[in-house]
Amino acid sequence: MKALLLPVLLLGLVATLQAQDDPLSLLSEEEKFTGTWYINAMVANKNPPDGKRPRKAFPTTVTALDSGILEVKTTFMFKGRCHEKKILIHKTETPGKYSAFDGKKVLYIEELPMEDYYVVYCEDQGKGFRMGKLLGRTPEQNPEALEEFRKFTQRRGLLEENIFIPQQAGPWVPHDSLGPS
Template sequence: MKVLFLTITLSLFSILQAQESSPLEERFGGLYFVKAIVTDNELLERDIPKDMSPLTVTQLSDGNLEAKFIVNNTGICEEFTMKLEKTNQLGLFSVDEGERQVLIEETSVRDHWILFCVGEIHGIQIRVAELVGPYPDENPQASQDFKKFVSLKGFNEEKINIPRQAEACTPEHV
C-alpha cells in the first residue's frame, strides 16, 4: 500500500513539474479579463476604454497565438483579431509584421500574466502594459506584481487604469 501511495504521489509530482516547466506558449491561452492597463502615451491614454470585455487567446498549431477582443465603441461593437507570431526569444511575440513586439510574462499568481507591448502606431512610439487573469475579481498579489513591473519599465504608477469588466457585446457582422 505504501509503495502504491508513493508511486501515485511521485507520478502526480512529475506531472505537476512537467506542467510548470512547459513552454509559456502552451500555458497562455483561454479567456482573460484585463485587470489593469497603463501606457506612457497621452493620446493612447485618453483612448483606453473604461469598460473592457474579456480577451480570448488561442494557441495555434504553429506555435503562434491569436488574440480576439471586442470593443464597444459608442454603441457599435467591433471585434478585433490579432496574430502574435512567435520569435526566437521566449515569451516575445511579433505583431503586425514586426511593427510591434509583445512580451508575455508570468506573475507570481497562477494564470495571471503581464502583456507588455512596444511599437509604433502612425509614427508615434507606444508602450502599453496590461495585467490579465482568468477571473474578473482583483488579485492583490498579481496587482502588486504588475505595479512592480510597471515601475521597473518606467511607467507612472499613478496612470494605471483599472477597467470595469463588461460583458462582450456581439459585433454586427456576426
C-alpha cells in the same frame, strides 16, 4: 556500482511522477496562455484624452495555433458599438517575446508569481507607444497581482499614476459580426 544505480533510478522516477502531478509543467508557453483572460489593469506611456480612454474591458480569448502563433480575439467599443478584432502574434526566438503586425509591434508575455496572472507588454516600434496589461483568469481584482503589476510598471519606466482599472464588460456579441441589420 549497483548500489549507486538504484538511488539514481529512484530520483528519475520521482522527478517523472512530480512532472505528471503538475500537468502545467508539460504545457508549452503558448498552451499555458490559451483560454479566456480578463484585463484587470492597464498602463500606457501616453494617456489618451478622457473621452478616448477605454472605460470597459471585455474578455480576451487566446488560441494557440501551429508553430508558436497565438490568435488573440478581443472585443472593444467604438462609437457606441461593439467590434471584434483578431490579432495573430508570432513567437520569436526569445522566450516570452512575440511580434505582431509584420514586426511593427513587439509583445512580451510575462507570467506572474501568482497562479493565473500574466502581464502583456507591447511596444509599437514606429510610434514609441508602450502599454502594459494585467491579465487574469477571472474579472475579480487580486491585490497581490496588482502590486506585481505596479512593480512591472516601474521597471518599464511607466508612470504608476497612469495605471487604470477598467470596468469589466461582456461577453458581448460584436455588432459587426451579426451581419447586416
